[in-house]
Amino acid sequence: MTAPRDVPSALIRLIEQDGLEVGDRLPPELELVDRLGFGRSTIRETLKMWESMGVVSRNKGAGTRLTEEVSAKTIRVALIIRQEADSLLRMQEVRRPLEIEAVRLATRNATSDQRLVMKARCAELLAVHQAGEDWRAADQRFHNSIHEASGNPLFRQLIEQIQAGFNNIYEAPFGRPHLGQDTIPMHRELADAICSGQEDLAARLTGQIIDQVCTEAQEIAEELNGRC
């Protein structure tokens, strides 16, 4: 079995070989040319691709740094999303089944440690919300703990990265970042349901939470359509 001769594979081998970790600097392009045996522009095409995927960050004069773990067992998936008034809604449509499935798996598979973490995160979220502060980070941490407990890292990665992509874009356009304001109190019930093993109830609550977000997203979409 011979190693495939293409730039991404060669780069990954070099990274593993040199033991490069997230935050480390990659060798400069000219050194990569020497060590990998490819032309500079060919190597650059891969590096640029990785940059667009958030695997590395590049700065003129400064160099290229690893920002995500890569290995031979890393899959890089790219998708394009049309930015329309209703794309926020569409994204929730996709998020709903993923979140529900993650909650079901978490209810079924969570260890007792993970149940404690979820309860703690939920308590933090409620406290922050009660205090009237920005609860988005706490909300994300709570949901992360659920995805973690599902036992399948793909859920967290998918949901997180889809959401991150949208946040980058919708930060400026809408002045309404706090989608799902009214759903916070429901999170207590959700946490209880998960921890007590009530799978169907937990799934139903998750659906309700996202329904509420959808309703708000729809209002925004209608506002935007009316404005055009």
Add this chain to the structure above:
Amino acid sequence: MTAPRDVPSALIRLIEQDGLEVGDRLPPELELVDRLGFGRSTIRETLKMWESMGVVSRNKGAGTRLTEEVSAKTIRVALIIRQEADSLLRMQEVRRPLEIEAVRLATRNATSDQRLVMKARCAELLAVHQAGEDWRAADQRFHNSIHEASGNPLFRQLIEQIQAGFNNIYEAPFGRPHLGQDTIPMHRELADAICSGQEDLAARLTGQIIDQVCTEAQEIAEELNGRC
């Protein structure tokens, strides 16, 4: 307001200006160099990036074709997914809720035209399978028609690209590419259920199909674990 001077924006403007649609060929790289005023390697970096995102497909000698609609309002997001030991199974875990939700939406929202397309694709799939030929492409076309009918392009994009990522890795290692051999006959029932509006039945059938794939994936995972 001046137009931003970067390759992606310029390319999108050119595509809109020329009225290029999905399936059309882009001008050759050297013509793009003339018309856009960038160097060839710079333009290639963007085209390569778009290729990795599934926006265009490129073939030596043949040219570059549009495979996804692009416009100034298109967002391109990249995901990274770490591949774990039993990732084939994990991937099915993620695919299941997405497929089921897409089927539900399709059952609810499909136009009569889309129902006809789904029936036709299903018939093609059954015919190919009956003939004992490679049915994977036909299978994908059938599922694509379902995702299309869901009215939310994110489903198709997510499922398709996740699967593509896995195919790249699992092509060689296993000599067993035909996952879900026995599920093909069930597809006829699924198509009927969708077209006749039986949402719950369609969802149940989809779940069964993926369960079957999961079972086979688990067998493979155990084989692999046993071997190590």
Add this chain to the structure above:
DNA sequence: GAAACAATTTTGTCAGACATAGTTTTAGGA
């Protein structure tokens, strides 16, 4: 009309050069 061959087109890759933005080193002065 069909098959085989030749010419053209188009992407893939490499090499070299210069520009530009950070980073590091050095020199100078309080």
Add this chain to the structure above:
DNA sequence: TCCTAAAACTATGTCTGACAAAATTGTTTC
């Protein structure tokens, strides 16, 4: 000694030119 400013260096960004290789297109021949 310590801080600042300039110089030198490093690394990415971009452009040009050249050739290779694959696919398509056109031409010839039977």
